[in-house]
Amino acid sequence: xxxxxxxxxxxxxxxxxxxxxxxxxxxxxxxxxxxxxxxxxxxxxxxxxxxxxxxxxxxxxxxxxxxxxxxxxxxxxxxxxxxxxxxxxxxxxxxxxxxxxxxxxxxxxxxxxxxxxxxxxxxxxxxxxxxxxxxxxxxxxxxxxxxxxxxxxxxxxxxxxxxxxxxxxxxxxxxxxxxxxxxxxxxxxxxxxxxxxxxxxxxxxxxxxxxxxxxxxxxxxxxxxxxxxxxxxxxxxxxxxxxxxxxxxxxxxxxxxxxxxxxx
Numbered sequence: 001x002x003x004x005x006x007x008x009x010x011x012x013x014x015x016x017x018x019x020x021x022x023x024x025x026x027x028x029x030x031x032x033x034x035x036x037x038x039x040x041x042x043x044x045x046x047x048x049x050x051x052x053x054x055x056x057x058x059x060x061x062x063x064x065x066x067x068x069x070x071x072x073x074x075x076x077x078x079x080x081x082x083x084x085x086x087x088x089x090x091x092x093x094x095x096x097x098x099x100x101x102x103x104x105x106x107x108x109x110x111x112x113x114x115x116x117x118x119x120x121x122x123x124x125x126x127x128x129x130x131x132x133x134x135x136x137x138x139x140x141x142x143x144x145x146x147x148x149x150x151x152x153x154x155x156x157x158x159x160x161x162x163x164x165x166x167x168x169x170x171x172x173x174x175x176x177x178x179x180x181x182x183x184x185x186x187x188x189x190x191x192x193x194x195x196x197x198x199x200x201x202x203x204x205x206x207x208x209x210x211x212x213x214x215x216x217x218x219x220x221x222x223x224x225x226x227x228x229x230x231x232x233x234x235x236x237x238x239x240x241x242x243x244x245x246x247x248x249x250x251x252x253x254x255x256x257x258x259x260x261x262x263x264x
Contacts, residue, residue, distance in 0.1 A: 034071050046072045050085055062093045080106035084116045087123070096126035114139075114146040122155050125162065133159055150181030157188060166192050177205070183213045187222050199230065217243050217252035228259060 038045050049072035056065030066089050073082045087102035103120035106113055121136030137159065141152045157172035169192050176185035186209025193202035206223040213219050224239035240256035247253050 034074065035068070038071065040075060046075045046079065046082070049075070050082060053089070054085060057089045057092055062089055065089055078109055080109040080113050080116065083109070084113070084119065087116070087119055091119070091123060091126075096123040099123045100127070112143070114143040115148065118146075118148060118152050118155065121152075122158075125155065125159050130159060130163060150176050150178060150185070154182050154185045154188070157185070157192075161188065161192060166196055170196070177208065179212075183209060183216060183219065186212065187219060190222060190226065194226065202226065203230075215246070217247040217250050220246065221252045221255060224256065225259070 034040055034045075035049075038049065042048075049068045053065040053068035053072065056062070056068060059065075066086065069082060069086050069089060073079070073086070076082060083102045083106035087099040087106065090096070090099035090102060100120055100123045103116045103123060106116035107120065110116070117136045118140040121133045121140065124130075124133035124136060134156075137152055137156050140146060141149065141156070146152070153172045154176035157169045157176055160166070160169035160172060170189065173185050173189040173192065176182065177189060186205050190202045190205040190209070193199075193205060203223075203226060206219070206226055209219045210223055220239050220243050224236045224243065227233075227239065228236035237260065240260050243250075243256040244253045
């Protein structure tokens with residue numbers, strides 16, 4: 001459960017990066033933190049550093065990404081967007097407690113920053129502080145102009161599941177699925193529907209997930225293993241074979257090979 005959460009789209013940083021910057025030149029000590037190719041006097045330098053940091057984090061080079069984000073912070077130490085991105089980097093690294101510190105700083109600088117509030121809610125959930133998580137998520141959901149509402153519903157559904165409230169989890173996860181919602185919502189919805197014994201609804205959610213993201217081996221694996229558990233081995237086998245063709249070096253492919261051997 002802890003590995004699933006939904007954060008703000010990374011693109012937002014490009015739109016708002018210049019809103020909270022310093023109006024004076026950065027001190028020399030801060031200049032020394034910058035990569036040699038970055039001009040501290042370039043007004044676009046913080047945005048460039050944030051873009052680089054985000055890209056590195058997405059590639060799994062988290063510490064390099066954090067270094068770029070810290071360099072951006074050296075230029076704009078009161079920019080809540082940078083603190084939010086640092087929090088996301090810590091979440092990606094599996095350090096939710098440290099992420100909470102960054103999200104909290106972002107919210108101190110910009111209390112109406114719904115992205116940071118949604119992200120902090122997800123981080124609180126990961127450290128087991130469910131009441132604080134719920135408070136943040138409901139406040140983010142109260143922002144009717146917040147574009148990532150599907151992500152908040154996903155996080156609320158995950159929180160409901162962690163608390164054992166399957167009915168509320170289904171209700172929120174159904175609001176999370178859709179063209180703009182997180183793909184993981186289909187996986188979690190299928191899981192909860194299966195736990196409730198509603199197998200047709202579980203299968204429907206998983207098949208919708210495959211339709212939405214046919215390139216994701218983990219989604220295919222979820223459907224294949226569900227079919228296998230339901231005694232539909234022939235159907236499951238076809239999906240296991242697709243996984244091996246799609247991502248032969250992945251952990252999902254290794255699991256698919258094991259399943260195929262067991263079923264042969």
